[in-house]
Amino acid sequence: MQMTTPVLAKYWACLLCLLLPQFITAQSADSVYHERLFYLCKAWGHVKYFHPEVANGNVDWDDALLNVVPQVKAAEDNDAFNAVVLEWLAAVGDPGNFPNSKPQVPDSLNNNADLSWMETPVFSTEVQANLQNLWDNARPRDHVLLRPQFNGGPADFTIDNQYHQGDVFPDEPQRVLAAFRFWNIIHYFFPYKYIMDQDWDTSLRMHLPDIVTAADALAYNQALARLTVEVDDTHAFYSSATFWEWKGSNYPPFLARFAEDELVITKVLPGVTEVAVGDVIKEIDSQTVDHWVTHYLPYAYASNEVVQQRTLMESILFGPEGPFTLTVSDGTEERSVELTRNGGNSTALRASTTPVYTLEEQNGCRVGKIDMGQLETEEIPEMFNTFRRTDALVFDIRNYPNGTLWTLVDYLFQDRIHIANFTTPDLRFPGHFYWNEVSIGQGTSQPYEGQVVILFDETTQSQAEYTVMGLEQFPGSVKVGSITSAADGNVSGIRLPGNVFSAATFLGTYYPDYTPT
Numbered sequence: 001m002q003m004t005t006p007v008l009a010k011y012w013a014c015l016l017c018l019l020l021p022q023f024i025t026a027q028s029a030d031s032v033y034h035e036r037l038f039y040l041c042k043a044w045g046h047v048k049y050f051h052p053e054v055a056n057g058n059v060d061w062d063d064a065l066l067n068v069v070p071q072v073k074a075a076e077d078n079d080a081f082n083a084v085v086l087e088w089l090a091a092v093g094d095p096g097n098f099p100n101s102k103p104q105v106p107d108s109l110n111n112n113a114d115l116s117w118m119e120t121p122v123f124s125t126e127v128q129a130n131l132q133n134l135w136d137n138a139r140p141r142d143h144v145l146l147r148p149q150f151n152g153g154p155a156d157f158t159i160d161n162q163y164h165q166g167d168v169f170p171d172e173p174q175r176v177l178a179a180f181r182f183w184n185i186i187h188y189f190f191p192y193k194y195i196m197d198q199d200w201d202t203s204l205r206m207h208l209p210d211i212v213t214a215a216d217a218l219a220y221n222q223a224l225a226r227l228t229v230e231v232d233d234t235h236a237f238y239s240s241a242t243f244w245e246w247k248g249s250n251y252p253p254f255l256a257r258f259a260e261d262e263l264v265i266t267k268v269l270p271g272v273t274e275v276a277v278g279d280v281i282k283e284i285d286s287q288t289v290d291h292w293v294t295h296y297l298p299y300a301y302a303s304n305e306v307v308q309q310r311t312l313m314e315s316i317l318f319g320p321e322g323p324f325t326l327t328v329s330d331g332t333e334e335r336s337v338e339l340t341r342n343g344g345n346s347t348a349l350r351a352s353t354t355p356v357y358t359l360e361e362q363n364g365c366r367v368g369k370i371d372m373g374q375l376e377t378e379e380i381p382e383m384f385n386t387f388r389r390t391d392a393l394v395f396d397i398r399n400y401p402n403g404t405l406w407t408l409v410d411y412l413f414q415d416r417i418h419i420a421n422f423t424t425p426d427l428r429f430p431g432h433f434y435w436n437e438v439s440i441g442q443g444t445s446q447p448y449e450g451q452v453v454i455l456f457d458e459t460t461q462s463q464a465e466y467t468v469m470g471l472e473q474f475p476g477s478v479k480v481g482s483i484t485s486a487a488d489g490n491v492s493g494i495r496l497p498g499n500v501f502s503a504a505t506f507l508g509t510y511y512p513d514y515t516p517t
Helices: 006-050 061-074 078-090 125-136 172-189 200-212 217-229 241-247 289-299 305-317 345-350 377-387 405-412 463-471
Strands: 254-259 262-268 280-284 322-329 334-341 357-362 365-371 392-396 417-425 433-440 451-456 478-481 492-496 500-504 508-510
Touching: 006 061, 006 078, 006 125, 006 172, 006 200, 061 078, 061 172, 078 125, 172 200, 172 217, 172 492, 172 500, 200 217, 217 241, 217 289, 217 500, 254 305, 280 289, 289 305, 357 377, 365 377, 377 405, 405 433, 405 463, 417 463, 451 463, 463 508
Parallel strands: 365 392, 392 451, 451 478
Antiparallel strands: 254 262, 262 280, 280 322, 322 334, 357 365, 417 433, 417 508, 492 500
């Protein structure tokens, strides 16, 4: 063992004294830069959505950001930073004066109620005044980047796609743009921002530094994906070629799910004898399931815990094409096997082998069973001819329906039904929402007269949850199942630099009595 001499110890102590201040200074400079970017993000979104010149498309605000980021980074002190920001804001032009009052909504319908960030001492009084003047004169107006997906719907954010295509590892200003674009879209238009597990400002502070300082394409994608997870939305998936290459896009020849904190095999492809339904997975590729849970948890997007487990399960099972090792237990002994992942297993495992609908006799009752994941709209008239005199209909919605609800209601209800109330983003005044009552169907003079039973579980998601909302209004209906995916609303895509595609829910969905879904 080599001993440290007093002279050598003194040498290292001196070297540490010389280098430590430089290290601390570098860290301090980075933290100041990131703090300035935090407030720049808010200012950029403020101008993007409220300045008439940006709304009209006369100013390319994305390019303006790309140009100012290097200047912000180079600013030696706060005075220099504010000089850069003030020039940046002034270049957009005067927003004009509008004496008429801006729209008012209750805080419950306002994502942008807290404007205290404009008073931060990070900004000079001149910058603060510029931002405040823009807000004082902000009025409802059309915006070139806020076109509705459908009449009266949320925005189609995929048209806000500048620099989406290009290098898979964007330069630093474009990485900043990616974070700013995503954060502001969620800030102004996500209807469930008020129930996020973590304050959205905190999420920006937490993840912005990793996005900005990412060393390569994978680090950038991982950092950006971690930000999207903070939305707490089952619709907020993250996709890019780089991200999927890291995770792997091939599937094993079995399905599994978490049950009592164990990953249990639930279905096996025909011909696979190495594992069986009920086997508990202990290790994959010589790593424990707990290891893989920890590995993928930061990327498990979900609205609730059951979906988080489902997302984790998918991430754990996906991997590169080819052989992999697996250790399983059947309750009596553990065994190690080798199986193969490929691109076709997932489709084969999820292919249905049951009829679209069947008529069965049970305890003297005639029961119609419907697989809503297979039922098509054109099959509904003949189905109801078959089921007209049944005692009950069982709608299995543990799947994703094919848009059949809007036709089904005309066989089940005598009149139109008030199915839901939406909180819809006001595209003419970002940050505000308005209530929209939604009714569907025309009704029939001869509605179905039997019992309606609805089956659902955590795989019941989005349109499937909306279908449950419609069918459960049938008088005396019975719901049987467990917690659903909590993604009852639309999904809108978001395109970000680096060929990244993400999404989120942008319609808040509530029952007719305004209780949350």
